[in-house]
Amino acid sequence: MIAIESGGSTGVDWPTGLAASAVLQTIRYVAPTLECNMGGPMSRSRELTLRSTILGDGVDHVSCPRVRSVALDFGEADPVPYVWGLLAGLGYASPEAALGSLLPILRRCVCCVSNEIAPDRVVSLEPEVVLEQALVLGLSTRSLFDPTRPVIWTRASLTRRLNLYEVEGFYA
Numbered sequence: 001m002i003a004i005e006s007g008g009s010t011g012v013d014w015p016t017g018l019a020a021s022a023v024l025q026t027i028r029y030v031a032p033t034l035e036c037n038m039g040g041p042m043s044r045s046r047e048l049t050l051r052s053t054i055l056g057d058g059v060d061h062v063s064c065p066r067v068r069s070v071a072l073d074f075g076e077a078d079p080v081p082y083v084w085g086l087l088a089g090l091g092y093a094s095p096e097a098a099l100g101s102l103l104p105i106l107r108r109c110v111c112c113v114s115n116e117i118a119p120d121r122v123v124s125l126e127p128e129v130v131l132e133q134a135l136v137l138g139l140s141t142r143s144l145f146d147p148t149r150p151v152i153w154t155r156a157s158l159t160r161r162l163n164l165y166e167v168e169g170f171y172a
Contacts, residue, residue: 064165067109070136071119071161079158083134086127095135095151102132106147109164111140117161134158 074082092098099106122130137158138151145164 064110064167067164067166069117069163070133071117072130072133072137072158073119073121075121075123079155080153082122083131083153083158086131090127090131095138098131099135102128103135107166107168108147109145110167111143111145111162111164113142114161114163117163119161137162
């Protein structure tokens with residue numbers, strides 16, 4: 001930017017015989033340019049296709065075998081009252097009381113949501129089987145089955161379709 005103060009010196013030595021207006025007419029305006037680091041994160045981003053997984057029965061000694069798949073279809077019934085009614089109908093005071101008899105041996109597992117699992121219709125299963133699967137779903141998040149956490153039954157948790165994978169062998 002060039003500033004000309006009227007009546008004062010600009011600090012520019014004008015060529016002899018040229019008026020300031022003539023000099024200003026010969027100066028071209030250069031638009032400011034944006035100078036920035038073009039080597040930023042966007043230029044270093046890559047898209048990769050997943051070609052293998054450690055989940056499932058793998059090859060090359062890398063595997064976390066699938067322990068089980070769990071998915072329930074409640075039809076038109078509301079899942080939460082249905083499961084609580086089933087719990088009371090089987091004579092259990094709480095979900096934790098049912099854990100000891102329906103799920104005696106439990107290990108932490110990694111969970112993976114999979115819409116490819118066909119859910120079991122609760123009307124066609126034995127009540128104990130439905131309750132056992134509901135306990136597994138209640139002890140699971142979208143990514144972890146943890147038997148030490150409290151059983152939490154919500155519509156979202158009871159309608160998930162989960163694959164559970166054993167990971168202890170992978171980390172051993």
